[in-house]
Amino acid sequence: MPDAPVASLSAATRTYxxxxxxxxxxxxxxxxxxxxxxxxGSGKSTLLRLLVGATEPTAGxxxxxxxxxxxxxxxxPQRVPFRDGFTARETLAFYARLVDDDPDAALERVGLxxxxxxxxxxxxxxxxxxxxIAQAVLGDPSLAVLDEPASGLDPGMRERAFRAAAGRADGxxxxxxxxxxxxxxxxxxxxxxxxxxxxxxxxGPLERLLDERDAADVRELYRVxxxxxxxxxxDAHAATGGDESDDEGDGDAEPDVxxxxxxxx
Amino acid sequence: xxxRRSGVATVFRRELATVVRTPGYGVLAGGLLVVLGGLxxxxxxxxxxxxxxxxxxxxxxxxxxxxxxxVLGYRALxxxxxxGELAVIRTYPxxxxxxxxxVLLARLTALVGAVGVPYAVIGGVVWLTAAPDTGIFxxxxxxxxxxxYVRFLAFVLLLGAAYVSLAAAVSALAAxxxxxxxxxxxALVAGVLxxxxxxxxxxxxxxxxxxxxxxxxxxxxxxxxxLVFEHVIGVAFAPEGGFVxxxxxxxxxxxxxLLGPVAAGATLAYGGRVDAAVERxxxxxxx
Numbered sequence: 001m002p003d004a005p006v007a008s009l010s011a012a013t014r015t016y017x018x019x020x021x022x023x024x025x026x027x028x029x030x031x032x033x034x035x036x037x038x039x040x041g042s043g044k045s046t047l048l049r050l051l052v053g054a055t056e057p058t059a060g061x062x063x064x065x066x067x068x069x070x071x072x073x074x075x076x077p078q079r080v081p082f083r084d085g086f087t088a089r090e091t092l093a094f095y096a097r098l099v100d101d102d103p104d105a106a107l108e109r110v111g112l113x114x115x116x117x118x119x120x121x122x123x124x125x126x127x128x129x130x131x132x133i134a135q136a137v138l139g140d141p142s143l144a145v146l147d148e149p150a151s152g153l154d155p156g157m158r159e160r161a162f163r164a165a166a167g168r169a170d171g172x173x174x175x176x177x178x179x180x181x182x183x184x185x186x187x188x189x190x191x192x193x194x195x196x197x198x199x200x201x202x203x204g205p206l207e208r209l210l211d212e213r214d215a216a217d218v219r220e221l222y223r224v225x226x227x228x229x230x231x232x233x234x235d236a237h238a239a240t241g242g243d244e245s246d247d248e249g250d251g252d253a254e255p256d257v258x259x260x261x262x263x264x265x
Numbered sequence: 266x267x268x269r270r271s272g273v274a275t276v277f278r279r280e281l282a283t284v285v286r287t288p289g290y291g292v293l294a295g296g297l298l299v300v301l302g303g304l305x306x307x308x309x310x311x312x313x314x315x316x317x318x319x320x321x322x323x324x325x326x327x328x329x330x331x332x333x334x335x336v337l338g339y340r341a342l343x344x345x346x347x348x349g350e351l352a353v354i355r356t357y358p359x360x361x362x363x364x365x366x367x368v369l370l371a372r373l374t375a376l377v378g379a380v381g382v383p384y385a386v387i388g389g390v391v392w393l394t395a396a397p398d399t400g401i402f403x404x405x406x407x408x409x410x411x412x413x414y415v416r417f418l419a420f421v422l423l424l425g426a427a428y429v430s431l432a433a434a435v436s437a438l439a440a441x442x443x444x445x446x447x448x449x450x451x452a453l454v455a456g457v458l459x460x461x462x463x464x465x466x467x468x469x470x471x472x473x474x475x476x477x478x479x480x481x482x483x484x485x486x487x488x489x490x491x492l493v494f495e496h497v498i499g500v501a502f503a504p505e506g507g508f509v510x511x512x513x514x515x516x517x518x519x520x521x522x523l524l525g526p527v528a529a530g531a532t533l534a535y536g537g538r539v540d541a542a543v544e545r546x547x548x549x550x551x552x
Contacts, residue, residue, distance in 0.1 A: 016544065018544070018548045018550070020548075056537045058541050058544040070358050071357055071358060073356045074356060075352065077349045077353065081349040081350035081352075081353060082350065083344075085286045086283075090282070094278075095357060097275045098272060098357040135353065141356070
């Protein structure tokens, strides 16, 4: 279904404790690779949760006109949630059985072919995240939504995670990622959505946005749109290594997001 | 996707693997066996026969089986919801009903292992050590027999199933492990004591004692106790029966067992919408 949106949000709003975390967001998700960027607490994770149906909007509507097939949507949450006692292969096998897919092929796709027998609890943060990506794209979903796929990874792993995600995007499939890794967004994204304080500050094809804002790259675009001088935290964040607890400090995950997001305003 | 397996079977398999790999459930079964063995020994040992063993075990069973069942079920549906994995599972072609059914069936299978096996072992001990006449398979009243113990075991599992199911429903409502423990404890106390206390209160308020057999069957423990008196202990000592309405007691235990997945399914399916509706109200008040 070329040129038709895979998903669309119209005036989507989500509040927590009566305070809006995402406020009147209208957006079409087209086939291709879309990156959602924004400061901590800007509503990225909430936007992604609305997109996959994990969270109900308090106002507005989320539709998936172009998401079809037995498993229309794939999702990697910010905190990879798999059970520690299972091996990587067993974890994927559970999901693969539901969509008649091959768990070993999925492990190979993300470079975890040799780690299939390792327990999830024994995997590094980066390997867990790659396992989550492998899970999200099982069953060839039309819409793959990955929340911080490169968070907590070393530079090689970050590139691998983004390549694995971008490789899924084509004329029929939309891949949406949230990330602080602006260099990788610059290298891989077809479209960019910049969130600021729960609203869309800029959205569209990357080249067009760069032209419109007279920016050389995504980093500069981000700085211009958000006014955030502290841009580039993605790299520093990644350099901290595979500890997922870093993600929690991001403040963009539910249910903490609204608290941190509000206090940041 | 013709080769796709049923969602219930796939979820069941994963949940059962989780249960099997949880050492605590093995400890639970072992502990239950030790306690039951101790109770049997304190009551005179297996030599006394099946019905005396059931009499010794009946009262502790009304607390032990619900306790074990709540332990098996109190986190059944919380684990995936709290970790965020349920949001992932729901992107797959498995409905909330299939998910709840798969989890619950695995937990009920665990109940058979963790509760049914210890009771069966105790029955085996009685069989091996009881006086000769207890080896007779009775087809009529007045004779102690293994058949009566098998009935008792069936009622034990029915009681346990009701509590596993209710604990699973409670686990769907819980927001954290701590709240799951609190809600599970509340359900346990309400279930074990609540029915009897309500019955006593209604009698004190002037209700007719002739209504006791019908009222007794409403709560899981009352239904279980009534069935054991009616079909195990009473067979040997009171042929006329009348302790409880059997169809009503069985329907009560089956009903409580079915209530759990229905409540859990509704919570998981509509919890998000309710939460969003509450937020709308909050925002409306704020505006």
